[in-house]
Structure formats: structure tokens, C-alpha cells
Amino acid sequence: MAALHYETPLVESDLASQRAGCKVLLKLENVQNTSVYKIRGIGHRCRKVIQEGCTHLVSSSGGNAGIATAFAGRKLGVPVTVVVPESTPEVMRERIRKEKADVIVHGKVWDDANSKSLELASQPGYAHIHPFDHPDIWEGHASLIYEIKSQLNGAKPGAVIVAVGGGGLLNGIIHGLQAVNWNDVPVIAMETEGADSFAAACKAGKLVTLPDITSIAKCLGAKTVTQKSFDLTKEHPIVSCVVSDKAAVNACDKFLDDHHCLVEPACGAALAAIYEPHFLVDLQEKGRLSSSQNLDNVVCIVCGGNGISIELLLKWKRDLGLS
Numbered sequence: 001m002a003a004l005h006y007e008t009p010l011v012e013s014d015l016a017s018q019r020a021g022c023k024v025l026l027k028l029e030n031v032q033n034t035s036v037y038k039i040r041g042i043g044h045r046c047r048k049v050i051q052e053g054c055t056h057l058v059s060s061s062g063g064n065a066g067i068a069t070a071f072a073g074r075k076l077g078v079p080v081t082v083v084v085p086e087s088t089p090e091v092m093r094e095r096i097r098k099e100k101a102d103v104i105v106h107g108k109v110w111d112d113a114n115s116k117s118l119e120l121a122s123q124p125g126y127a128h129i130h131p132f133d134h135p136d137i138w139e140g141h142a143s144l145i146y147e148i149k150s151q152l153n154g155a156k157p158g159a160v161i162v163a164v165g166g167g168g169l170l171n172g173i174i175h176g177l178q179a180v181n182w183n184d185v186p187v188i189a190m191e192t193e194g195a196d197s198f199a200a201a202c203k204a205g206k207l208v209t210l211p212d213i214t215s216i217a218k219c220l221g222a223k224t225v226t227q228k229s230f231d232l233t234k235e236h237p238i239v240s241c242v243v244s245d246k247a248a249v250n251a252c253d254k255f256l257d258d259h260h261c262l263v264e265p266a267c268g269a270a271l272a273a274i275y276e277p278h279f280l281v282d283l284q285e286k287g288r289l290s291s292s293q294n295l296d297n298v299v300c301i302v303c304g305g306n307g308i309s310i311e312l313l314l315k316w317k318r319d320l321g322l323s
């Protein structure tokens, strides 16, 4: 059966390269089905549980994973319920409904919505579709690297930039890098202040649960990252970086100017590594990235996202003093 996701373009961006000071390639997951990379892993997982006999999918989500689950369920003919927290914007809730799924709003942040979804999913025939913490999800996201490898004709990227929420994308990217023997390609793991559970774990040397999610990048808002993400810090070169909401929103705004694509702040966190002046060069100068690392072909995963509209972007720009 045909995959639920598309192969997306990998484009060399002169404008992004000029901003970053090295050759930047953009992996445009914003043009993916459902406008976000999520469908790769979620689609793979949904298909598996349906093959195993599941008759109802239950997703807990900041929004995008729910949209991807709803899309997969509609395509595969299985009803879907998505539990989102109050912080999920109306544009995302509406998008889920358009995929014919039921939306339940529960709790303040994703972790609260997740507890509720686990309760619902305990009914017979129901399956819980976690937004980031499952090996099937990582396996599905790893397809990003297989595509990139073929699009680069096997040439190695200088680094891969990803946004980190609960760590599902990060785990999938590293799963892919390990599978193609690109064990020395560093991953730059980007988060925003107030949604920085991966950085907190790296600093503490163990998993940390944040007291609250205060960043506007709610889709990065998992209070605790997966154990797997933390374990991977011992296996693979990962540079954990935290940027402000202002830097993430500024990156969304500049990306819109440069490429005419509108993405949400969760994706802006990754783009900030390109759009914050000297960001990558500084990482090298500070020794966080090896100075011998050839930064040509830095791949930024433009993860996309539905939690954005022109109105929201203008509001955040005003609130953060960017306009």
C-alpha cells in the first residue's frame, strides 16, 4: 500500500546560506501531507496498530501529531479521537476536525492531555498513538535520512538541525543516521526557553521534568523528553541549544520573507540556527561543534507545523517586540 507521506524536496537555499555563513540545505517538511513531518512516524505506527486489529485510534497531541493521526485514520478508515491541551490554538483544533476526528480539550499542557488519552485508549479495540515516544514513530521519521542520503547522492551532510519537543524527531533522525553509517554527522538539537526539557536533561545528566511549559512553541512543550533521547547523547554527537521565543518567531518571519512559507515557532526554533547571526560559527568557535567539522551541506529539517496563521505571527511579533 502506498505510503501516507510524500518524499519532500531538499533544496539548497542561497538566502539561508548567506544568513548562516555556510551552505544550507532545507528539507521542506512543511510541504508534507498535513504540513508537518509527523505523518512519517505517525503514519507508520497507525498502519501497524490497525494491521494488529485496532478499531479506534486515540492521539494525545500539542496539535500536529493529532492532525497526522486524524489524517492517517481517515485514509485507513479507522475513527480517531485526539486529546489536546487548552494551549493548542483553535486553528489546530479546526484542522483536526477537518480530518473528521473528534477533539477533546483536556488540561493545561500536553502532559495533562496525554494522561487523559491513555485513559480513553484503555478501552477494548482502542490504540494509543503517542506523539513521540515509540520505536515505530522513530522508524518512520528515519525515512527523512534515507531520502536525504539519496537526494545528496550519498554525500554526507555537515550537520543536521532539528527541533526537539519530546524527542521523537531527534530519535528518528539519529536512528536514520546510524542505519546509513553516518555516525559522525553531528545533530544540532534546538529548543526554546521554557520548553527545553532535552537541554535540562543534558545539563543534569539525567531526565528532568520541567515545572511548566512557558514557551509559545507549545508543540515543543513536553515536560520530559524520552529516555531514548537522553541515552542517544552517549552514542551520537548531539549539540543541545536553546533559543528565545523571540529568536524562534524572528526565524519564522525571516523564513517567510525569504521562502514565502509560513511555519510555526516549533519549526522556528530549528530555523533560528540559520537566522540567528553567527549561530553555527559561534558553536564552532566555542568548541561545541568540532572546528574541523566541514559545515558544507548543513541540512535544516524544516519541520513545518499547523500552529500558525498570519494573525498569530503578527500577534507574536508585536508581543515580543519584533514589530
Ligand code: PLV
Binding pocket: 036, 060, 061, 062, 063, 064, 065, 066, 110, 131, 132, 163, 164, 165, 166, 167, 168, 169, 170, 218, 219, 220, 221, 222, 264, 266, 267, 303, 304, 305, 306
Ligand atoms: N509536536 C508534538 C508534541 O507536542 C505534537 O503533538 O504535535 N516541530 C513541530 C512542528 C512539532 O509539532 C513537534 C512535536 C516538534 C517539532 C518536536 O517533535 P518531537 O516531539 O518529536 O521532538 C507537545
